[in-house]
Amino acid sequence: MERSSIFLFTDEFAADGTEDAEVTLSTGSQHGELSARAGNVVLAATDSFYADAILVSQLHGP
Amino acid sequence: MCRNISAGVSIPGRRHIPSERVIVAAAVGATPAAAARASDSSVGEEAQLRCGICRHDSCWTDHRVLVGHARRRLHSGIWDRMDYSNWDAGNGRVNDSWNRFGCRCHGPLTAAAVVGDQMHLRCRGCHMRSDRLSDISRHEPAAQTPLGRSEREVRSLFENVRAFLKESGARRPLLRIRGDTWSPAPGSSSSSSLLELTSGGTLVHFPVHR
Numbered sequence: 518m519e520r521s522s523i524f525l526f527t528d529e530f531a532a533d534g535t536e537d538a539e540v541t542l543s544t545g546s547q548h549g550e551l552s553a554r555a556g557n558v559v560l561a562a563t564d565s566f567y568a569d570a571i572l573v574s575q576l577h578g579p
Numbered sequence: 580m581c582r583n584i585s586a587g588v589s590i591p592g593r594r595h596i597p598s599e600r601v602i603v604a605a606a607v608g609a610t611p612a613a614a615a616r617a618s619d620s621s622v623g624e625e626a627q628l629r630c631g632i633c634r635h636d637s638c639w640t641d642h643r644v645l646v647g648h649a650r651r652r653l654h655s656g657i658w659d660r661m662d663y664s665n666w667d668a669g670n671g672r673v674n675d676s677w678n679r680f681g682c683r684c685h686g687p688l689t690a691a692a693v694v695g696d697q698m699h700l701r702c703r704g705c706h707m708r709s710d711r712l713s714d715i716s717r718h719e720p721a722a723q724t725p726l727g728r729s730e731r732e733v734r735s736l737f738e739n740v741r742a743f744l745k746e747s748g749a750r751r752p753l754l755r756i757r758g759d760t761w762s763p764a765p766g767s768s769s770s771s772s773l774l775e776l777t778s779g780g781t782l783v784h785f786p787v788h789r
Contacts, residue, residue, distance in 0.1 A: 532753050535751055536752060536753035537748075537749045537750060537751050537752070538743075538744070538747060538751070538752040538753070539752065539753045539755060540740060540743075540752050540754050540755070541754075541755040542754075542755070558743055558747075560736060560739040560740055560743055561735060561736040561739060568736055568739070568740070570740070570743045570752070572747055572749060
């Protein structure tokens with residue numbers, strides 16, 4: 518989890534830099550930007566939210 | 580979201596709550612009018628599961644109404660048909676059980692997360708601590724009920740996340756929740772959702788406020 522959510526889920530779920538993928542919940546406008554990334558995988562596309570995933574290795578490029 | 584991973588939560592003075600139903604219920608938005616209709620004593624047992632990121636007290640009322648509304652609208656009758664036979668808190672002595680799990684302040688719940696076979700709960704009194712307060716009980720719903728649209732969307736998301744992790748080999752995904760993803764629905768004071776993700780082989784349920 519990002520730092521902003523840790524208060525709820527405890528430090529056990531805090532990002533520590535070893536994450537190997539990124540899952541982003543966003544709105545439609547943000548989804549458009551995210552989905553343009555090479556290697557992006559759309560996990561959800563509904564009226565109310567989108568979910569995009571990408572491996573960190575692809576996020577930073579070759 | 581998998582029916583095999585439904586969970587029970589015991590709350591002081593309240594009945595236990597199957598978390599799968601909480602997840603599904605909380606994923607459903609409620610308009611003020613709909614929420615008002617649902618705001619009655621019948622939703623009391625869910626009242627103390629506060630939705631996630633918002634820490635304001637007002638959120639409690641909203642979430643109570645929301646969950647109650649969703650329960651009534653989508654799961655009428657289902658709740659009581661859940662099989663609690665392997666949930667040892669289902670005997671009305673939830674305070675005893677709660678105490679057994681280690682919470683000494685008996686505060687109302689503020690959050691719940693399922694990690695593997697265990698449920699992490701936070702009450703107000705223990706809010707700043709990271710405590711494991713309760714176990715999770717696995718059980719199957721006694722009845723299979725068609726899912727509503729919101730339920731299907733949530734379930735699809737969870738399944739797709741799982742599939743992505745499995746297929747990609749990722750084990751430590753970082754979850755980012757962009758701010759306006761969880762903005763209030765038009766005309767509504769608030770709405771809620773819950774997410775479930777796998778991380779490092781563990782399963783995590785958690786509520787988020789939108």
